[in-house]
Amino acid sequence: MSLPRTIIRYVNAAHVLDHMFMLIFPAAVLGMSQSFGKSYAELIGLSLGGFIAFGACSLPAGWLGDKWDRRHMLLLFFLGIGAAAVFTGLSQSTTMLALGLTLVGVFAAIYHPVGTAMLVAHAQNRGHEIGINGMWGNLGVAFAALLTGFLTAHFGWRAAFILPGALAILVGLGFAWQVRQEAPVQVKHSAPRGKGGQAVSMRLVFGVLALVTLTGGVVFNASTVTYPRLFQVRLHDLLASPESLGVVISLAYAFGAVAQLTMGRLLDRFSLKGPFLLMTLCQAPLLVALAYAQGWSVALCGALFMFVVFGQVTVNDAMVANFVAPQWQARVFALRYFVSFGASAAAIPLIAYVEPRQGLGGLYLLLAVLGVVTFLAALVFPRTAPHAASATG
Numbered sequence: 001m002s003l004p005r006t007i008i009r010y011v012n013a014a015h016v017l018d019h020m021f022m023l024i025f026p027a028a029v030l031g032m033s034q035s036f037g038k039s040y041a042e043l044i045g046l047s048l049g050g051f052i053a054f055g056a057c058s059l060p061a062g063w064l065g066d067k068w069d070r071r072h073m074l075l076l077f078f079l080g081i082g083a084a085a086v087f088t089g090l091s092q093s094t095t096m097l098a099l100g101l102t103l104v105g106v107f108a109a110i111y112h113p114v115g116t117a118m119l120v121a122h123a124q125n126r127g128h129e130i131g132i133n134g135m136w137g138n139l140g141v142a143f144a145a146l147l148t149g150f151l152t153a154h155f156g157w158r159a160a161f162i163l164p165g166a167l168a169i170l171v172g173l174g175f176a177w178q179v180r181q182e183a184p185v186q187v188k189h190s191a192p193r194g195k196g197g198q199a200v201s202m203r204l205v206f207g208v209l210a211l212v213t214l215t216g217g218v219v220f221n222a223s224t225v226t227y228p229r230l231f232q233v234r235l236h237d238l239l240a241s242p243e244s245l246g247v248v249i250s251l252a253y254a255f256g257a258v259a260q261l262t263m264g265r266l267l268d269r270f271s272l273k274g275p276f277l278l279m280t281l282c283q284a285p286l287l288v289a290l291a292y293a294q295g296w297s298v299a300l301c302g303a304l305f306m307f308v309v310f311g312q313v314t315v316n317d318a319m320v321a322n323f324v325a326p327q328w329q330a331r332v333f334a335l336r337y338f339v340s341f342g343a344s345a346a347a348i349p350l351i352a353y354v355e356p357r358q359g360l361g362g363l364y365l366l367l368a369v370l371g372v373v374t375f376l377a378a379l380v381f382p383r384t385a386p387h388a389a390s391a392t393g
Contacts, residue, residue, distance in 0.1 A: 004122040007182060008129065010175045011115045012136040014077060017168050018111040019140035020147070021081055021104050022054060024164065025088075026225045027148035027246065028157040030232060035157070036094055040229065041352050046098045048348040050105030051221065055341030057106050062113030062334020071182040073114045078172025080107035082165040089161030100161075109341070113334035118182065120321045127318060131264015134314045135257040138306075141224060142253035149246020202323065204382060209319050211377045212280070213336055214343045215370040216316070219283065220309055221344030222367055223290075226351060227252065227302060230290070230360050234298040248299055255303035256310030263314040272315060272322070273383045279311040280378040284371035291364035312374075 029043045036043065065073045084107055088100030116133070123129035151160040231249050259279075266275050286305040293301050320332050354363045 011119045014115050015137040016140035019137045020144045023144035024148050027145045027228045028160045031152045031157050045352045047101050049102035051345040053105030054109050057109035058113050058334045058337040061110040062331045065114040070114050077110040082168030085161045085165030089158040112337040116333045126321050127267035128264045131260050134260035138256040138310050142250040145246045146250035208377050208381045212374050213340045215374045217340040217343030218347050219367050222347035252302040256306035259307040259311035260314045263311045267318045271383050276315045276378045279308045280375040282308040284368045287364050287368035291361040
């Protein structure tokens with residue numbers, strides 16, 4: 001296997017682990033009340049530090065990736081997040097638990113600015129590879145619910161952190177052995193043009209990207225964090241065990257993988273704007289539906305919403321890959337994820353405040369308003385020429 005393909009495989013594996021570790025706690029927390037004597041709202045608030053670190057630490061991670069060495073940074077990701085998860089699983093107090101979750105967020109922050117830049121540097125067909133990479137990240141979200149449900153049911157919530165942590169460390173050792181150095185493929189970058197050949201306003205492009213990153217970060221995190229609770233409440237009479245609940249939630253998350261594969265192919269062939277408009281148009285109606293849905297309709301609406309929200313993530317990554325020169329990509333990816341995950345951290349106090357007062361229905365109606373704002377931003381995004389998303393020179 002060639003070195004670029006080996007690197008891409010490890011980057012994809014890192015994406016699985018990154019999203020999986022950030023969402024183990026929202027699934028495990030359903031079985032942790034007795035261990036710590038706290039309510040759901042009180043416990044979910046302990047993850048705030050992790051989500052803040054997930055965003056804030058992406059900036060220094062991206063800078064170090066460009067200035068120091070991306071290979072060393074990705075190795076630090078594997079070993080660090082694994083050790084942090086083990087520490088979290090051994091927590092004996094809420095203080096230790098909060099610290100462990102924060103450390104998970106610190107190391108998880110490395111992946112997106114560093115791993116995505118590595119992926120773009122070694123990919124031959126950017127849109128296709130971004131779509132596949134996004135699919136693996138989506139499966140990490142799905143594995144979080146599925147694996148956590150299984151491990152919690154059979155071995156307790158601590159195993160849901162400790163065993164995946166050990167796995168991440170083993171993957172890191174494999175990466176250190178197989179990837180001794182990284183020599184990025186040199187790709188000539190040319191600025192995308194508008195549909196009629198005119199220059200694209202970079203201020204408009206990055207203004208739209210910044211706005212949808214803010215709104216999308218809150219919507220994405222609030223929905224993925226509360227899905228286990230939403231499905232538990234709305235499907236209570238149909239799903240009695242943590243395992244069956246985890247399977248249904250995982251299937252809803254995994255449906256987003258279809259969107260990312262589809263988006264990856266579309267972005268190699270068409271303007272960014274079409275898929276962008278389609279994904280954002282559907283968000284607000286589906287969030288309103290989730291606010292009121294009961295029974296199995298929750299699973300259906302939840303799967304459809306994961307399709308559009310993960311599809312938008314793929315579009316956002318393609319914007320950076322398309323409009324930013326390679327030598328700046330790690331830093332721009334870092335800035336994008338700093339904004340995205342910084343905004344997503346706001347979802348945690350939002351959940352803790354709204355859920356006890358208005359329930360999850362009220363929370364999803366608030367998210368629907370943000371979905372409308374995201375769609376309005378997509379409307380003013382410039383229409384680039386076909387094949388722009390995969391421009392390689």
